[in-house]
Amino acid sequence: MNANILQLNVDETEAILLGSRQCRLSYDSDLLNLSSLSLGLTKPACNLGAWFDPQLSPHPVPDRLSPPLPHCLPLTVPYLRRSRNLRPYIRHCSPQLFKCPSCQSPQLHLPQLMQLLQNPTVRTFTHTKHFWDCFDLLCVRQVLGFEVDTVNSVQFSNHTGYDHWTGQVMTANELHTLYDGLKLNGVNRYDYVLTGYTRDASFLEMVVDIIRELKCQNPNLVYVCDPVMGDQRNGDGYMYVPEHLLPVYKEKVVPVADIITPNQYEAEILAGKKMNTEKEALEVMDLLHAMGPETVVITSSDLPSSLGKDYLIALGSLRKIKADGTLVKERIRMEIPKVDAVFVGTGDLFTAMLLAWTHTHPNNLKMACEKTASALQHIVRRTINHARGKEPGMWVGGGMLGWGGGTWDGWGGLHCWVVGCRVGWGGCSAEGSVRH
């Protein structure tokens, strides 16, 4: 767990039992014994998908798990391979057992990325295969089991943090045409809409119109807005979208959003107030709540951390009035170990993860934020290790999957619409994402 930067949550530790039906049925105890840990199993779930990552293989292999883990897992693979839906994902899988050279304990080696999807189908009208969107979509759709339709709000050569970039910006008319297609087919019912980078004011206004319409279709729709506008560089804020987008976000977009995920700079310009202290940060979040959203998460800030300068602070705030009229308020502060590099697109990933985890923990913002931050931490560390040559390529699969390790139940048929950008041509390599 330490190696994967996870903390044991005593209230909610998730365990997964893999094996043939016979093997699973033979395990009838309510307690799972793992080395010195005993986990009580309260809510079994089955057939939800499985992720294997060699980085996660327990070390040393616990000897009190029954049946022993090294025997159980290789048995599982042929069993899973028999399922028609799962076969394509595991046909290259050849699990092997080998002995750890140092301690001689049995180790299980599985291919680095093996994913079994709960909902393998996807209705996608604009397919994106490029880095950041690919990352977010993989994250939400493939790893966490959502069906996602994507719209490329822009298609750029690279991130706009670079000195030069080229590409196309989608117009409001083009977005409307796509949406019309969905409407004509009667497939415009979504559970979530997530928007990220956009740089055209009329496009943003069209997004708002569409969200209003989608909310009529499904009054429970949750709109998650990452108001991507700018960031701090060397202590000064700067915009990477045209400045006239700010009033559109303030007056039109944020008021229809349910969850917003600005960074410190974006929170300050939206609220029209600087946050130099935690007290001011809480005031900024209150101002943002007053604009509309029930949930505000400031994804990073340079507020001082009690743990020292190597930590960055993220803040969350939930403010909602329940049906009985009572006001629910929750504030969260996370101290996140800083990795000494500048990452781009982490905000996108944070928002995608938060969407997924608030879905799983609708009444527990703290848990959703912790799981999101944990994933981000794992991924930025792997990214930097890879960039420094300490880890092999294709970290994306291992990084994302390494952190999950749980079971997810009850996620059938959710639809999510992502309006974001398509950036870069580098495929899933880490180099494109780190600027020193």
Ligand SMILES: Nc1ncnc2c1ncn2[C@@H]1O[C@H](COP(=O)(O)OP(=O)(O)O)[C@@H](O)[C@H]1O
């Ligand atoms: N240098 C870093 N070290 C550790 N974590 C980081 C770093 N940069 C980003 N992150 C992670 O990514 C999340 C979002 O980053 P942030 O910079 O706020 O996004 P953006 O400015 O792109 O919206 C943070 O909450 C943190 O978990």
